Amino acid sequence: MAYPQEIFGRTTLTEGSLVARRREAVASKALSYQLDVLQKTGRYDAFKLQWIPSYGDPPDHWPIPNHLFWDSDIGKWIEGACYFLHDHPHRDIQSAVDELTQMIASAQQPDGYLNIHFTVVEPGKRFTNIRDFHELYNAGHLIEGALAHNQLYQNDDLLKPLVRYVDLLYDTFGPNEGQLPGYPGHPEIELALLRLYHRTKNPKHLSLAKYFLTERGKLNAKGEHYYHLEAKRRGEEGWMKPSFWGQTDAMWYYQAHKPIMEQETIEGHSVRAMYLLTAASDLVRLEDNANKPLKDAIYRLWDNMVQKKMYITGGIGAIKQWEGFGPDYFLPQGTDEGGCYSETCAAIGVMMLAERILQYDLDRRFSDVMELCLYNAMLTSMSSEGTKFTYVNQLASSDKDLSKREEWFTCACCPPNVLRLLGQIGGYIYSHFEEQKQLNVHLYIPSETKIKSGCQETILSQKSNWPWDGQIEFELRGESSQLSVGLRIPAWSKNWKVTPSPPTTTLEKGYLILPADWVSAHPRFTLDIDISPRFIAPHPYTNQDTVAVARGPIVYCVEDIDNTWVKDHFKSVQLDPASASVHEKFVTDETTGDSYTALTITNGARILDVDRINAQPGLDVGDLQSEEGSQSGVLDELKFVPYYFRANRGGSGQARVGLKRWHRSK
Amino acid sequence: MAYPQEIFGRTTLTEGSLVARRREAVASKALSYQLDVLQKTGRYDAFKLQWIPSYGDPPDHWPIPNHLFWDSDIGKWIEGACYFLHDHPHRDIQSAVDELTQMIASAQQPDGYLNIHFTVVEPGKRFTNIRDFHELYNAGHLIEGALAHNQLYQNDDLLKPLVRYVDLLYDTFGPNEGQLPGYPGHPEIELALLRLYHRTKNPKHLSLAKYFLTERGKLNAKGEHYYHLEAKRRGEEGWMKPSFWGQTDAMWYYQAHKPIMEQETIEGHSVRAMYLLTAASDLVRLEDNANKPLKDAIYRLWDNMVQKKMYITGGIGAIKQWEGFGPDYFLPQGTDEGGCYSETCAAIGVMMLAERILQYDLDRRFSDVMELCLYNAMLTSMSSEGTKFTYVNQLASSDKDLSKREEWFTCACCPPNVLRLLGQIGGYIYSHFEEQKQLNVHLYIPSETKIKSGCQETILSQKSNWPWDGQIEFELRGESSQLSVGLRIPAWSKNWKVTPSPPTTTLEKGYLILPADWVSAHPRFTLDIDISPRFIAPHPYTNQDTVAVARGPIVYCVEDIDNTWVKDHFKSVQLDPASASVHEKFVTDETTGDSYTALTITNGARILDVDRINAQPGLDVGDLQSEEGSQSGVLDELKFVPYYFRANRGGSGQARVGLKRWHRSK
Structure with a gap:
């Protein structure tokens, strides 16, 4: 088992393919472009903890100050930058990462606390609105940035402060006397903590992730919801509803209307849903696939989403007001037809979720959708050049919402998310089931990947002009490794063929498994997929x-x-x-x-x-x-x-x- | 020219027709049933100005207290009751009208003010939230009730207090120093004031109506919107948005985003839109059709509504959140398909608007829609028995919103509106263009109507089993009156025929005009309309x-x-x-x-x-x-x-x- 964020380096993309070109655009343009924006907008220096005039701006969406996500913008950019620095050294990017690392470390408070807003703007109000104030979401993205930093530089300069912060969070949240029995309004830290646990093996990190995942959506012994209690403590009246709630008491917006295991349909904010289920799937994997009710819930929600709430581009979320899911089958193509959101981050979230599930369930219903999102709902969000981005990806334009990309957004989650995803995309192409000695190919992106088993190194390469041509030439090189190979045969393909003729053409959940002895005998083989319009x-x-x-x-x-x-x-x-x-x-x-x-x-x-x-x-x-x-x-x-x-x-x-x-x- | 509210008594419906049966249900059941509900819920006694515990309830929709419409519920019931008492005397209903009249009169404050909430609950806050607090809407419905009362009883017991209240409003609102340059968030008083002016000929009544109609949606010399100024005075922050605004600064919800004449498309709350345009159309008529920009705007908005925002039942309003219009052509049939509102009051509003326009433009595009609304979007709102009602009339049910009627609503605008409309329905069937000596038949409802011209009385009767049978027998009786007759030929009818053969079959805007001499020669004639499925x-x-x-x-x-x-x-x-x-x-x-x-x-x-x-x-x-x-x-x-x-x-x-x-x- 491995995370794409950790293993992407094993895979080298061949230059010139569509995905490689987009990666190249990020390395040569987008990273610097975004760094420039981070600097111009004040985000870059925000960890210096000085007052910035825009902190006083009225919020675009009450009660959320516009700068509340800045920590995460920085965390995500660092994370993306580290993935690219791996194979695209760049002096300016590297010094920015270094400087940000120092600023973040120096922004840490004596007790370990680490957040811009609650240190500069509202000190003393920490953890009083974890429903809306993205405190833990920001922590999650900083942890992910720190993990990438740690992996690249093999030092703890960024990771150490974050681990200290997690210690504080571990003490703060939980079921015990004096702790807050709460969980973040925007999931993210859960998946970050599970990755952190994978790195540190510190049981506190697993424990806190599990607490957040299982406490979510429960009522306390008195039948009260944490977010209601929290709002009451803030002195908010029942009518003080954020406009993104619609007209309801929208606990569903936060994925907090019910525990995950009790949810029947996918609801609410689509990015939050995807990040939460990504963490939940990672927990299923970590617990050796034994938590059947949780696994069933994830599958139920996946199926509901893919069958009834997903656009043909892989985009999700029809409703602008809550950036999320509408009723089953409500999928208008654009604003003037009733709405279409299809947020870039949500498409990335679908890919993240699919990737996690593929770790324990090799089924093309996940990888087909992962590819669909990659080439359509995700790639559509960045200009060819790498300097313009979308947040919303409608399927039809209108006078009100033209088909165009923007330079930046007040809430800037999407642009750096594209960097992160493309940075680690190598980790999405293949998965290696070590126990079964099986290497699976989920995506046909020209590349080669190295598998180490003990001191044996095996290389699998795929050459093609995918997605423009359906012929893919594979070659397995290296010491004889008795490696079987699983090939995804997309459900949309009506004809396909492997040459030389394989021992079976029966698919297992949409994968053709080429046995190790056959692969040994035929280290070069070709897959032809009919990609006719x-x-x-x-x-x-x-x-x-x-x-x-x-x-x-x-x-x-x-x-x-x-x-x-x-x-x-x-x-x-x-x-x-x-x-x-x-x-x-x-x-x-x-x-x-x-x-x-x-x-x-x-x-x-x-x-x-x-x-x-x-x-x-x-x-x-x-x-x-x-x-x-x-x-x-x-x-x-x-x-x-x-x-x-x-x-x-x-x-x-x-x-x-x-x-x-x-x-x-x- | 006449208002249906004033001339309905000239027309007697033949017993047994669908509309007559529904009128009968109101007379025998609905009036008493609703009176009972008004009593049980506290509305009946509210003008006694005592504190009622429910006044303290949190509002279902901030900032509007749930009881805020009570004055209008009473006003509308009185109005409906008076229309029925005309031909359905009923001791209990009559005593209730009497008692309510006394209670309302005695609730008037020394300066003429007359409103439950701002006398009992928030005295001193009069006219501080005319955007949301329905003060002027309530006044409008009380005026309409008083006009009906005055016409039935030929006394001023109810009208006098209302005229006094209007005096206060006239002094309060206007462009002068010390006056409030505002207008109601929910139009209604405009159309009531124009009717009041028709009765009183008091120029103040016309003037106040015109002020409200023309000031609406304008910005002041400093570019400020009245509702923004008012909210500021209340100390409201920009983020304190009623949930029915969606995510915008929804001046369009109140029909206050632009002056009527500048509106290009019909937007916002559908009932408010219809009530406003009904008043505007009445003003066009009153000004002898000379205000072309206003008339053009009304036609533009009518066409936008009918062509792009109306359900095939005549219902309007797809969006529940703001009880109103969605984008052009956004007309899902039910909740699980993205929404459908089609409020009963809105359908009644469409009929009111069509009726006003027909006073100066005999065109079936208005009367066809008026009939469509009557038989479908409006009649569907009351049970056959007259004791159950709908507020929302979706075209398709769903598990969430079954097809059913309710006994009552917290916001109870619709049930008494049905009484008002059915009470005066006789006034919608015919219109008499006195100058042209022409009697027009808009609706085919078995009935007879009396036209007085000087001391001549003419009676036109129509006999049919409409809407189940397309053959209608007309007979004109009485002194030779040289009356031409206009017959609406519905656009949906592919075949129709008048017997004996009329001098022309050419339609004028969808009406067949039978000349006076032909009608004199053939006082009995038959219209056959093909009503095949x-x-x-x-x-x-x-x-x-x-x-x-x-x-x-x-x-x-x-x-x-x-x-x-x-x-x-x-x-x-x-x-x-x-x-x-x-x-x-x-x-x-x-x-x-x-x-x-x-x-x-x-x-x-x-x-x-x-x-x-x-x-x-x-x-x-x-x-x-x-x-x-x-x-x-x-x-x-x-x-x-x-x-x-x-x-x-x-x-x-x-x-x-x-x-x-x-x-x-x-």
């Missing part, structure tokens, strides 16, 4: 009646820059999958230098003439069907680019993934 | 892809009591309008004694086997279409009842109007 649609209960184009793991969209006639964000474009001809062309874009397979559809798309529909509350179905099924207005061609590639080449910000299905009259 | 659908941009059944003005639904196999609120039922056979049967229901035309569909409906759809973020379109278009699972029959009739016969509360369209494979 295909039409996909959301579930009929989403009431979308749309169709989108995918090719391999890539979901496509239409953009105004390629389809310049568009005026209505492609709302009126209808697509008939049965009659559409899809033409593929591998292109290199001039603006960005990015290569991808562009798609053009001829004959299958038309413009619905909405002006011919007499808008009124009840349309005559005959009239409607006649217009909807009409053969007129057929487009000569409709051009598609990968959804992740949108908003890289200018244009007016009009884009759409799912197009209205054309029920063409026969 | 038809299939209707919402606009394609609603992303609903549903189809519903209508017959004449009646929209139908399916209910579990007739289709007992249903388990999923008819979510999986697909309907193919092209192949469906619709069977009609006029039935009399045993439980309620109500008669209606029941519909049964054979051959055109099936159950989508969702279990055969592999739920995942991107379904294969081929697989999906094969299941969606499948010929299996066809239902022997699917039974429909009028939507207004739902939830009258028991059952488990499952109902649906729009069914998924079955794109049957050919």
Whole structure:
């Protein structure tokens, strides 16, 4: 067992692939760009514990001061930076990491406390609003940053202060007299503590993580909820609700309406849900898969999410107000259709959760979704160049919310999260089941990975032009290691083939397991996956009646820059999958230098003439069907680019993934 | 020109029709039932100005105390009662009206002020929160009650105190030094003041109404919004937002984001919007149709509403949180599909607005919608017996929100509004354009109406079994009056015929105008309207892809009591309008004694086997279409009842109007 954050270095990405290019953009641009923003906005110096005028700004979202997440912004940037410094040395980045390390260490209070806001702005109010004030969330990200720092530099300069802080937290939170029986409103520290425990083997670290995970959502002996008690102690009236609660007493927003094991459906803030379940899955693994009720709950929530609350891009969260899940099947594509959030961090959270589950359950229903999120909901969040980011990733633009990336955000969780994820992406490609002597390939990203077993070193390499070409050449090198290899066969692939012919083509939960003796005999083998363009649609209960184009793991969209006639964000474009001809062309874009397979559809798309529909509350179905099924207005061609590639080449910000299905009259 | 509230008595409904039966239910049951509730809940005695324990309850929706609407509940009940006492004398109802009149008069403060909350609970805080505290809304409903009382009893017992109160309001609000330059958060008093002016001809009453209507949504010379200034004076911080604002500074909730004339789309709380536009339309009429910018704005907002924000039942308001309008075309059918509000009062408001516009613009686009609302969004709100009511009228039930009526509501605006509307419904059927000597028939409800012109009396009667039968027999009796008759030909009717043959069949904005000499020559004539069942659908941009059944003005639904196999609120039922056979049967229901035309569909409906759809973020379109278009699972029959009739016969509360369209494979 290993964490991707720790083993990513075993895997080297081959230069030139899509993921490698995005990694390169981070190393060469995004890290420095973000460092610059951290400096300009005051975040960089905040651990100096001086007053900064913006601390007095009114909060964008009561009761949360806008600077409350700054500790985590720094922690995440350090973490990401350390992953890249591993193979991309960079003097300025390195000195910034060093300086931040010193500042953080020096910001620690005599008792171990370590937080900007409650040291500078509201000293004396520590742990009085763990529901909303992100104190423990910040601690979690600092711990993760410290773990990455410790691994890279092999020193305790950052880790030591954090371990001291955890000691304080361990004393502060718990069921005993004098302790606070609470848990963070934004999960994060749980997964950080489990990773910390893996490094330190200090049972306190495991114990505190477990306490947070199991106490969550429970009522005390008097039937009271911790967050209600805490609010009462702050003197808050019942009506003082943060606007992100909607109109309810939204304990579900915090994943605190019920203990995880009792939750039937995935609810609330989507990032919080993913971080919590990632920690819970790691706990399942740590307890040797023995906690069946917890494992069942995770699977139940995963299935609910993937089957009923996930966009076809892998994005989750339809509701802006609470940055999270709506009702089952409520998945509008954009603001003007009722909402679509699909936060970048949430997609990263889905990948984190999938990766943890794959540690004990090799099942493509997790890795397929992990890949879906990677290439679509996650990669779409950073510009090709690495200097612009999204927070929200809608599937359709609107006049109110154009398809575009921003330079930064007041709440800046997403941009550094992309750094962290891409930094450690090597750790997501393979997993090594040491006991079974099996190496699993979850992602087809050109790379090679080293497996050490005792003093034996084995190297598995995969060469391909994935995701543009479905042929992947594998080679196992090194001492004879009796290693079986598991290959994920994506569920969307209708045809696939391994050459030379493998002993079996029966899949185990979507993986083809090549036995060790076969691999020894055939250290070079090829996997061909049919990545022909295909039409996909959301579930009929989403009431979308749309169709989108995918090719391999890539979901496509239409953009105004390629389809310049568009005026209505492609709302009126209808697509008939049965009659559409899809033409593929591998292109290199001039603006960005990015290569991808562009798609053009001829004959299958038309413009619905909405002006011919007499808008009124009840349309005559005959009239409607006649217009909807009409053969007129057929487009000569409709051009598609990968959804992740949108908003890289200018244009007016009009884009759409799912197009209205054309029920063409026969 | 006349108000329906004043002229309803000219029209006598024939016994036995659907609307007459519902009026009868109000007269015999609802009035007494509601009086009983008013007494039990403390509302009845509240004008005695004693402290009532529930005044101390925490508000359901901060900052609005739950009892804040009580004045209006009483005002509306009195108003409704007076309309019914006109032709349904009732000793207990009459004594209650008398006693309430005395209590209200005696509650008036020395300076004319008249409001329960600010006399008993927060004296000294008058007019400090006209944004949320419904003070002027309450005054409006009391004025309307007093006008009805004055008309019935021909005395000033109730009207006089209200006129005194209006004097105080006239002095309090306005642009002058020492006055408050504000306007009510919930429009209502504007339309009441215009009606009051019609009775009193007191220019102050017109002037105050105009002030409220034109000041609304403006910023002062310093660019400040009145509601912001008011909140500041109350010491409220910017983050203290009522939860019904969503996440914005929701001036749009109050129709106060812009002056009416500058509004491009209909937004915010739907009842407030309708009440405001009703007053605005009345002002247009009063100013002889000369205020073109205001008239244009009303038409623009009407069109936006009807074309893009109205359910096929005539209901408006998709969003529960602010009881109002969502984005264009966002019209899910129920809670589990993203929301549906369709408040009863809002449907009544649409009827009020349509009626006002019809006074100066005889166009069926207003009267068609008025009839749609009457028979569907409005009538569905009261049980056949008259003792149960709805507030919200969703088009599809869900486990969370079953299709059922309630006995009462904390915020009880809807039940007494139904009484008011049905009380004066006679005033909605016809309009008399005196100058043109033209009598217009907007609604086909069996009835006769008397027109006096000088000392000539003319009676127009219509006999039919509408809405179950499309044949209407008219007869004009009385002295030869040279009266032309305008007949609304509903837009949904594909065939219609007048016998004997009229001089023209050309419609003027959807009305057939029968000239006076033709009517003199043919005082008996028949209109036949084709009311064959038809299939209707919402606009394609609603992303609903549903189809519903209508017959004449009646929209139908399916209910579990007739289709007992249903388990999923008819979510999986697909309907193919092209192949469906619709069977009609006029039935009399045993439980309620109500008669209606029941519909049964054979051959055109099936159950989508969702279990055969592999739920995942991107379904294969081929697989999906094969299941969606499948010929299996066809239902022997699917039974429909009028939507207004739902939830009258028991059952488990499952109902649906729009069914998924079955794109049957050919």
